[in-house]
Amino acid sequence: MHVHQLETASLVLRFDPFSSTVSLKERDSDVPLIQVNHPVFLAPWLDGSSQNVKLTDICGERDTLTFQYECSSFSEMTVQFVARDQEDALDFSCSFVPHGDTHLNRLDLFPEGTGLNFQELVNFRNRHHTHRTWPELLLGGKGCETSTDSTDWQFAPHPTAFALVHNEVSLFCGMLDLAQTFGMRFAAENYQVRHWFLDFGAKPHGLCLRANQRFDSPTFRLYSRKNRDPYQLHGEFGDMLVRAGRIPDPILKHRETWWQEPLYCTWIDQCLGSDARIADELQEQAQVAEENSAVTFLNDALVRRAVAEIENEKLPIRTILIDDGWSVTRGQWEPEPSRFPDLRKLVDDLHEKGFKVVVWWNWAEISPSAVVNPAHLMGKGKLNRHGFRMRDYSNPLTQEEYLKPLFRKLFSSESDCFDLDGVKTDFLADKVHPDMPLFDPSWRGEENYIYHVTRLFYTELKAIKPDAVHIGCAGNYWLAEFIDINRTYDIPSGNWFDHEERARMLRATTPGCPVAYDFHNFLEGMTLYFKSARRLGASVQIGNVLYYRNNRFSTPQITDSTYRKVVHAGLMSANPIFSRLHGLHIPAPVKAD
Numbered sequence: 001m002h003v004h005q006l007e008t009a010s011l012v013l014r015f016d017p018f019s020s021t022v023s024l025k026e027r028d029s030d031v032p033l034i035q036v037n038h039p040v041f042l043a044p045w046l047d048g049s050s051q052n053v054k055l056t057d058i059c060g061e062r063d064t065l066t067f068q069y070e071c072s073s074f075s076e077m078t079v080q081f082v083a084r085d086q087e088d089a090l091d092f093s094c095s096f097v098p099h100g101d102t103h104l105n106r107l108d109l110f111p112e113g114t115g116l117n118f119q120e121l122v123n124f125r126n127r128h129h130t131h132r133t134w135p136e137l138l139l140g141g142k143g144c145e146t147s148t149d150s151t152d153w154q155f156a157p158h159p160t161a162f163a164l165v166h167n168e169v170s171l172f173c174g175m176l177d178l179a180q181t182f183g184m185r186f187a188a189e190n191y192q193v194r195h196w197f198l199d200f201g202a203k204p205h206g207l208c209l210r211a212n213q214r215f216d217s218p219t220f221r222l223y224s225r226k227n228r229d230p231y232q233l234h235g236e237f238g239d240m241l242v243r244a245g246r247i248p249d250p251i252l253k254h255r256e257t258w259w260q261e262p263l264y265c266t267w268i269d270q271c272l273g274s275d276a277r278i279a280d281e282l283q284e285q286a287q288v289a290e291e292n293s294a295v296t297f298l299n300d301a302l303v304r305r306a307v308a309e310i311e312n313e314k315l316p317i318r319t320i321l322i323d324d325g326w327s328v329t330r331g332q333w334e335p336e337p338s339r340f341p342d343l344r345k346l347v348d349d350l351h352e353k354g355f356k357v358v359v360w361w362n363w364a365e366i367s368p369s370a371v372v373n374p375a376h377l378m379g380k381g382k383l384n385r386h387g388f389r390m391r392d393y394s395n396p397l398t399q400e401e402y403l404k405p406l407f408r409k410l411f412s413s414e415s416d417c418f419d420l421d422g423v424k425t426d427f428l429a430d431k432v433h434p435d436m437p438l439f440d441p442s443w444r445g446e447e448n449y450i451y452h453v454t455r456l457f458y459t460e461l462k463a464i465k466p467d468a469v470h471i472g473c474a475g476n477y478w479l480a481e482f483i484d485i486n487r488t489y490d491i492p493s494g495n496w497f498d499h500e501e502r503a504r505m506l507r508a509t510t511p512g513c514p515v516a517y518d519f520h521n522f523l524e525g526m527t528l529y530f531k532s533a534r535r536l537g538a539s540v541q542i543g544n545v546l547y548y549r550n551n552r553f554s555t556p557q558i559t560d561s562t563y564r565k566v567v568h569a570g571l572m573s574a575n576p577i578f579s580r581l582h583g584l585h586i587p588a589p590v591k592a593d
Helices: 230-243 267-274 282-287 293-297 300-312 343-352 396-411 446-464 477-482 497-509 526-536 561-574 576-581
Strands: 004-007 011-016 021-026 031-036 043-046 054-060 064-071 074-084 089-098 102-108 120-122 144-147 161-166 169-175 184-189 192-199 207-209 220-226 263-265 319-322 327-329 332-335 356-361 422-425 469-472 485-487 515-517 539-542
Touching: 004 054, 004 064, 004 074, 011 089, 011 220, 031 161, 031 169, 043 089, 161 184, 161 230, 169 230, 220 230, 230 477, 230 497, 267 293, 267 300, 300 319, 300 343, 343 356, 356 469, 396 446, 422 446, 446 469, 446 477, 469 477, 497 515, 497 526, 515 526, 526 539, 526 561, 539 561
Parallel strands: 263 319, 263 539, 319 356, 356 422, 422 469, 469 485, 485 515, 515 539
Antiparallel strands: 004 011, 011 021, 021 031, 043 102, 054 064, 064 074, 074 089, 089 220, 102 192, 102 207, 120 161, 144 184, 161 169, 169 220, 184 192, 327 332
C-alpha cells in the first residue's frame, strides 16, 4: 500500500491508504484544513439522482495525482489534482463518459461529511444596511448555507468562488473556466460539509450529456495564503486568470479620461422631487417599477434644470446620466413621448454645452406592459420564476432585428438617431434560470449567459461609438473587459463606509476596472464619502443637485448654500483631473489593499 502526496509551496494533499482518507494541510504549520473520509471528488448527479461511485485506483506523478472511479452509469471517470508550482496552487477537475443520454444536475466537489478546519466561509455579496460585503457564515454548530448565484438579488453575476478562513490561514476555491452552470452551492454544520456542489440545474433542467461523449468538467483552483484579507485573496485569483490568458490583461485596455470624472445621475433628484419611497432591496424595486412616482417624475425639464444648476454652481461635472424613466417602460426602450418629446434635441443641446449624455438601460428587464416581439423572447414568452419575460440574446434573430437596430438608434450620430454616449446597466440579478430555454444552449448558465450578452452589446456599442461608456455594477472577473467603470450600487443610508468596502470588493473581482462611488443619499457623512473616494482613487456619481436630505429623519428640500458648498468642495477634491487643470494640489490616492 502506497501513500500518495502532492505538494505546493503552501499546501500538501495526501492520500493515506491505511485509513482511505485524503487530507489537505497547510504545509509550514502542518495544520489540517480539509479531511475527506470518502475520497470521491466531483461526483456527478444524473437525472436528479446521486450515483454510486467507487474509487478503484490512485496513481501519482511528480505534479499530478489521479483518482480513478467506476460507476454503472458511466465509465472512464477520473479526477486529477495538478500542482501549479508557479502559482502555488492545486487545480482539480474530472472527466467521464456517460453510457446513455442523460442530464447532469450537479458535481459534488467534496462529499458529504468532509471535515473542515475553518471558522467561517467568505462569500462576497452586495448586502444593504452593512458595510461588510459578506455575511457571517460560520461552519461550527448549526453552520451555514450559501451559494454564488444571484438568488439573493444583489450584484450579478457573482464569480463561482469563495474563501474559507482558519485563523491567519485562508483557503481559496474558485472556478477557472466559464461554464454552463448556476453557481456553487455550499452548506455545512459542525465543521462538516452537508453539500458543496457545482449546480447545472435541477431535474428536469440539467445539462444535456450525450451517450459515449466525454464530459470534461470546469477546473477548480485551490490555494492557501497566510495573513491575507478576502479582498487580497480574490484579487490574486484575478491576477492568476490574467496570467493564464483566461481573461485579458486590463493594462492593455484603453480608457477615456471622461469615464472616471464625476458624473451626475438624475435618480435621487427623481426620488426626492417626487417624494417617492424607494424600497431598499433590489427585488422589491423591480416588482413595483411601473408604479414608481420617481420614474414618471423624470422629464426633459428636470434634466435641463439640473444641468443649469451644474453650470451655475460651476460643478466639475461633464457627464449627465438620465436614469430610469426616460423610456416608455423597461424593455420598450423608446423615449416616453410626453416626458421626452425630442430626445435628440436634448442630447444635441447638452453636447453643445460640453456634456456627455448616458442613459439607464437594462437588457434583462421587461415590464408587463412592454410591447415585445414574441420571436425575440425565451420560449416565445415563457415567464421566469418571477413572472417576467426575457429576451433571448443567443438567438441571431434577436441580435439582428432587435439589439443592433436599438443600439444604432440610441448611439449613432446619424440624423434619425439619438447620439447618446453610453449606458448604465442595472437590475441583472436572478434572471437567468435553468428552465429558461435558449436558442443557443452554449450560452447556458448565469455567469456564462451574462458574459455572452455583455460582450454582445458592448461590442455593438463600441462599433457605433468607440468612446462610449458602459457603466456596470458587477464584480466578476469575466466581465472586466466589458465594463468601463464599475459603480458601488445604491446604498440606502448615510454610511459612506459601505461604498469603500464595496469598492474593494469590485476592485478585487473585476481586475483593472475603475470604481465609482454611487450616490450618497444624505448630507450626513457626505464629506467623509468624498474623502473615502479620494483615498481609494475612485470617482463619484452624484444623484442629486436639485434636492437633498440632511439625514434619514429629514424631509426633502431644495438645495441651498450649505449643501452646494459641501458638494462643490467634495467634487473638486474627488476629481484629480479637474483639480490639476485648476492648479489645485491633491495628494495621490492611498493603495486600497
